[in-house]
Amino acid sequence: MAMKQRKPTAIKKAKTGSVVKVALLGFGTVGSSVARVLASSKFSGVELTHIFNRNIERKRSSEAAIALPASVIWTDNIDHILRSDVDIIVELMGGLNPVEGWIRSALAAGKSVVTANKQLIAYRGSGLAKLAEQYHVHLVHGAAVAGGVPVIPGMLQGLSGDQVTRLSGILNGTCNYILSRMEAGADYATVLADAQQLGYAESDPSADVDGFDARAKLCILSRIAMHAELDPDAVATQTISAIEAIDFSYAKELNSTIRQVSRAELDGKLVHARVAPMLVPLVSPMAWSHGTQNMVVVSGKFGGDVVFSGHGAGGEPTAVAVISDLLAVAQGCKTVRLPAKKREVTGDFLAPHYLRFVVDDKPGIVFAISGALSKVGANIDSILQRRGYPKHRLPFVVTTEPCLTSTIERALASIARMDCMLERPLSLQMLEIEDKAE
Numbered sequence: 001m002a003m004k005q006r007k008p009t010a011i012k013k014a015k016t017g018s019v020v021k022v023a024l025l026g027f028g029t030v031g032s033s034v035a036r037v038l039a040s041s042k043f044s045g046v047e048l049t050h051i052f053n054r055n056i057e058r059k060r061s062s063e064a065a066i067a068l069p070a071s072v073i074w075t076d077n078i079d080h081i082l083r084s085d086v087d088i089i090v091e092l093m094g095g096l097n098p099v100e101g102w103i104r105s106a107l108a109a110g111k112s113v114v115t116a117n118k119q120l121i122a123y124r125g126s127g128l129a130k131l132a133e134q135y136h137v138h139l140v141h142g143a144a145v146a147g148g149v150p151v152i153p154g155m156l157q158g159l160s161g162d163q164v165t166r167l168s169g170i171l172n173g174t175c176n177y178i179l180s181r182m183e184a185g186a187d188y189a190t191v192l193a194d195a196q197q198l199g200y201a202e203s204d205p206s207a208d209v210d211g212f213d214a215r216a217k218l219c220i221l222s223r224i225a226m227h228a229e230l231d232p233d234a235v236a237t238q239t240i241s242a243i244e245a246i247d248f249s250y251a252k253e254l255n256s257t258i259r260q261v262s263r264a265e266l267d268g269k270l271v272h273a274r275v276a277p278m279l280v281p282l283v284s285p286m287a288w289s290h291g292t293q294n295m296v297v298v299s300g301k302f303g304g305d306v307v308f309s310g311h312g313a314g315g316e317p318t319a320v321a322v323i324s325d326l327l328a329v330a331q332g333c334k335t336v337r338l339p340a341k342k343r344e345v346t347g348d349f350l351a352p353h354y355l356r357f358v359v360d361d362k363p364g365i366v367f368a369i370s371g372a373l374s375k376v377g378a379n380i381d382s383i384l385q386r387r388g389y390p391k392h393r394l395p396f397v398v399t400t401e402p403c404l405t406s407t408i409e410r411a412l413a414s415i416a417r418m419d420c421m422l423e424r425p426l427s428l429q430m431l432e433i434e435d436k437a438e
């Protein structure tokens, strides 16, 4: 759709004291919370004028709509919004299509955009930011990572003066809920079912448990903090669904627990990045983060480590982040924008590794495994074997001294082919305290 270019109106109106008009796209979990908070808090200078959603009558007659002013125009026709005189569009629908096209049309029509859409920003953020610049409007996405925790505004406003070289954190509340409950003794299938019932996990939980949601967020943070533009599809992910109760027992013996960790490190023109379940030392703040909490540790050359933590998701915490962005745009606040460069990605990290095998026990197995590891140059640090398991299905753990993840993967490819192996071996990076990722 060809829209006429307009000069930005939001800043001008705020200056003259008149009201900035706001349209909401999407009246779901976050959208309805944003509408409710806007209606109850009555922020001066902004007015919710339009709400767009498909099947709009269902939304207009829902309980969430009761507290909203009668003046709000409800529509399921996107053109009503794009051709209206609203100044700011708040996009809370999610996904790439058709949202990307609508956001492009809105920016081209001179409307600023606030969004919490991590997929859109991870995959299309750079292009949309250029478009916003071209049309002299704002594109702000502070709620796209860690929901109610102001990681993105904190990085933009408070850490732009540093050279950030490393990021790590817990970026997916669903995985953190599942793993922290497994740490307390529950099994994966039960906790996943609970997470689905509580609305923390989708009926298809893959985006969360397989790491794709956290990967999109890691790419957004890498762009903002390290000015490194990563192809999200090139970032290695590993599912948490292979983690079992026994892994928490062995992790405890190693003074650690297990969390889904997203980490990225700048290494010249290369970025090491991975989203995977990892062993986290019990003394690390990441080990103390339970339930749906999010946590991000940013390591800068000059400022050292800064930790952000809090409720990463949920309608109201995320609404707070969205409305804070909205108020900033309505008041014409300028965010820091530093150019990002495209960077190659590797999933390799130099780290000790935790390897869990389940075998039909026979003499010589440890010898064969250590032979395969030493063949690729990996040194064993310890071997752990708990009592009480049958010899025909024996789980045991080998930890290695620091070596590259790809080196371990080469050894595991040959170990997995051994006749005694009953399951695919599990390999987890072990975070070290001196990693300063903690």
Ligand SMILES: NC(=O)c1ccc[n+]([C@@H]2O[C@H](COP(=O)([O-])OP(=O)(O)OC[C@H]3O[C@@H](n4cnc5c(N)ncnc54)[C@H](OP(=O)(O)O)[C@@H]3O)[C@@H](O)[C@H]2O)c1
Pocket: 025, 026, 027, 028, 029, 030, 031, 052, 053, 054, 055, 091, 092, 093, 094, 095, 097, 098, 116, 117, 118, 119, 143, 144, 145, 146, 147, 312, 313, 314, 315, 318
């Ligand atoms: N939920 C959180 O805690 C959280 C935290 C941080 C960021 N976010 C982000 O915030 C955004 C919204 O999340 P949410 O949890 O509020 O999602 P949600 O509950 O599924 O709400 C999305 C809303 O948008 C509507 N919608 C979706 N596609 C549409 C389309 N093509 N045309 C018209 N309406 C459409 C949906 O309508 P129907 O009801 O008909 O499906 C629904 O009302 C997403 O980008 C998400 O990643 C969410």
